[in-house]
Amino acid sequence: MGYFEMSKLALKWALTKPPTSRYPFEPRRALAGSRGQLVFTKDSCVYCTVCAKKCPTGALLVNRAQKKWAIDRLRCISCGYCVEICPKKSLDLSTSHGSPAVTRDREFH
Amino acid sequence: MPRTIIPFGPQHPVLPEPIHLDLVVEDEKVVEARPSIGFVHRGLEKLAEKKDYVEFVYVAERICGICSFIHGQTYCQAIETLMNVQVPPRALYLRTAWGELSRIHSHLLWLGLMADGMGFESLFMHSWRVREKVLNIIEATTGGRVIFGSCKIGGVRRDMNAETIRNLLQELDAIEKDMRQITRVFLDDNSVKSRLSGIGVLPKQEAHDLGCVGPMLRASGVAQDMRTLGYAAFKDIGVEPVTRAEGDCYARCAVRCEELFQSVGIIRQALEKIPDGDIAVKVTGNPAGETIARTEQPRGEVVYHLKANGTKNLQRFRVRTPTFANLPAMLKVLPGCDLADVPMIVLTIDPCISCAER
Numbered sequence: 001m002g003y004f005e006m007s008k009l010a011l012k013w014a015l016t017k018p019p020t021s022r023y024p025f026e027p028r029r030a031l032a033g034s035r036g037q038l039v040f041t042k043d044s045c046v047y048c049t050v051c052a053k054k055c056p057t058g059a060l061l062v063n064r065a066q067k068k069w070a071i072d073r074l075r076c077i078s079c080g081y082c083v084e085i086c087p088k089k090s091l092d093l094s095t096s097h098g099s100p101a102v103t104r105d106r107e108f109h
Numbered sequence: 110m111p112r113t114i115i116p117f118g119p120q121h122p123v124l125p126e127p128i129h130l131d132l133v134v135e136d137e138k139v140v141e142a143r144p145s146i147g148f149v150h151r152g153l154e155k156l157a158e159k160k161d162y163v164e165f166v167y168v169a170e171r172i173c174g175i176c177s178f179i180h181g182q183t184y185c186q187a188i189e190t191l192m193n194v195q196v197p198p199r200a201l202y203l204r205t206a207w208g209e210l211s212r213i214h215s216h217l218l219w220l221g222l223m224a225d226g227m228g229f230e231s232l233f234m235h236s237w238r239v240r241e242k243v244l245n246i247i248e249a250t251t252g253g254r255v256i257f258g259s260c261k262i263g264g265v266r267r268d269m270n271a272e273t274i275r276n277l278l279q280e281l282d283a284i285e286k287d288m289r290q291i292t293r294v295f296l297d298d299n300s301v302k303s304r305l306s307g308i309g310v311l312p313k314q315e316a317h318d319l320g321c322v323g324p325m326l327r328a329s330g331v332a333q334d335m336r337t338l339g340y341a342a343f344k345d346i347g348v349e350p351v352t353r354a355e356g357d358c359y360a361r362c363a364v365r366c367e368e369l370f371q372s373v374g375i376i377r378q379a380l381e382k383i384p385d386g387d388i389a390v391k392v393t394g395n396p397a398g399e400t401i402a403r404t405e406q407p408r409g410e411v412v413y414h415l416k417a418n419g420t421k422n423l424q425r426f427r428v429r430t431p432t433f434a435n436l437p438a439m440l441k442v443l444p445g446c447d448l449a450d451v452p453m454i455v456l457t458i459d460p461c462i463s464c465a466e467r
C-alpha cells in the first residue's frame with residue numbers, strides 16, 4: 001500500500017515530449033505490412049473475375065466482356081483475400097489508407 | 110423507505126457500449142437491477158446462411174472489435190475439427206502469440222476504462238499509451254490494429270521472420286517495463302485500493318453456480334482457464350490460472366493486471382520455441398457434422414457451436430460469449446451496493462455488449 005504512486009510517472013511524463021504526434025501537421029507514418037487501400041494494376045489483369053467471386057463483402061465487380069474492374073470503396077474491408085487469390089498478382093494492398101470514400105459510386109478501371 | 114428507479118445506460122460515461130439497467134434504489138442503496146439488452150444486435154449468427162464457411166472467418170472476427178482475433182481463431186478451430194484439418198505447428202504458435210497480444214491490448218484497454226471510471230484520468234491516458242505500443246506490434250505483424258485478419262481455416266495468413274520476432278521481443282521488454290509502472294499504481298496505490306476493495310463481492314461458490322467465466326471467476330478463487338485445455342500451442346506452453354480469493358472489484362482488477370505479465374511470458378515462450386515450417390495447409394471440401402470449440406478470450410471462455418451439413422454454408426452457428434455468461438453474476442452483486450459503486454461493478458465484468466448481442 002502506498003500513496004502518490006502515480007506522482008513519479010506523472011512527473012516523468014510532464015518533463016518528456018508527448019508520445020502522441022502532432023496530426024495533421026505531422027502525418028501518420030504507415031507501418032510496413034499495414035493493410036491499407038486496395039491498389040489495382042490494369043496492365044496485368046486478365047479479368048478472370050475470381051476476385052469478384054471471392055470478395056467476402058461483394059465490393060468488387062469485374063466485367064470480362066468490357067474489360068472493366070470496379071470497386072466500391074465503402075464496402076472494401078481491406079482483408080487482402082483478393083490479393084491472396086489473384087492469379088496474375090494484379091492486386092495489392094497499399095500501406096496507406098488513402099483518402100476516405102464519401103459516395104457509394106463504384107470506382108471503375 | 111420509498112423506492113425510486115434510476116435508469117443507467119444505454120448511454121453512460123462509463124459504458125463504451127450500450128446496455129440498460131433499471132436500478133431500483135432505496136435512498137442510495139440499490140435493491141434490484143433489471144437489465145435490458147439488444148441495442149446492438151446485428152444478426153451475425155443468421156449471416157452464416159448467406160456467407161460461405163471460408164468467408165465467415167471475416168464475420169466471426171467482427172463479432173467483437175477487441176477480442177477479434179480469438180473469435181476468428183475459435184471459428185477456425187471449430188471448422189478444422191469438423192474437416193479434420195491438421196494445422197501446421199508454426200501456425201499454432203503464431204496464433205498463440207497473436208491471441209496473447211490481443212489479451213494484453215484488451216486488458217490495457219480495460220485498465221484504462223477502469224481508471225477513467227474512477228476519475229483517475231492520468232492513469233487512463235498512460236494505460237492507453239502503453240496499449241498503443243501493443244497495437245503497433247499487432248499492425249506491423251498482421252496488418253490491422255484491432256481486426257487482425259491473419260487467421261484462416263487451415264493456418265494463418267502471415268508469417269513472422271526471425272528479425273520481426275527479435276524486434277517484437279525487444280519491444281515486448283519495453284512494454285513490460287511500462288506495464289509494471291502502471292500496474293504498480295493499480296495494485297499498490299491507496300486511492301485505487303480504497304475505491305475498489307470490498308465492492309461487488311462475489312463469493313467463490315456463487316461465481317461457480319452462476320456460471321461465471323474468465324477474470325470474474327478467477328477473481329473469486331476458481332482456477333478455471335480454457336487455455337489449460339491445450340488448444341493452439343498451449344499443449345506445449347503451460348498456463349497456470351491467475352486467481353485471487355477476495356472476489357471484489359479490486360481482485361478482478363488485480364487478476365487482469367497479473368494476466369498482462371502472464372501473457373508476455375506466453376508470447377516469449379511461443380516465439381522462442383516457434384518451429385519452422387509451413388504456416389497453412391490447403392483446405393478443400395465442405396464441412397459436415399456438429400462440433401463445439403472453446404477458447405479463453407480476454408473476458409473469459411467463449412463457446413462456438415457449429416452445425417454443418419456438407420454444403421458450403423453452415424446450417425447453424427451459435428456463440429456463447431463471456432459477457433453473456435457474466436451478466437447474471439453482475440446482476441447478483443448489484444443489489445446491496447451503493448449507487449455510486451454501480452459503474453465500478455458494471456465495469457469489472459469488462460462488458461462487451463457487441464459480443465454478447467452479436
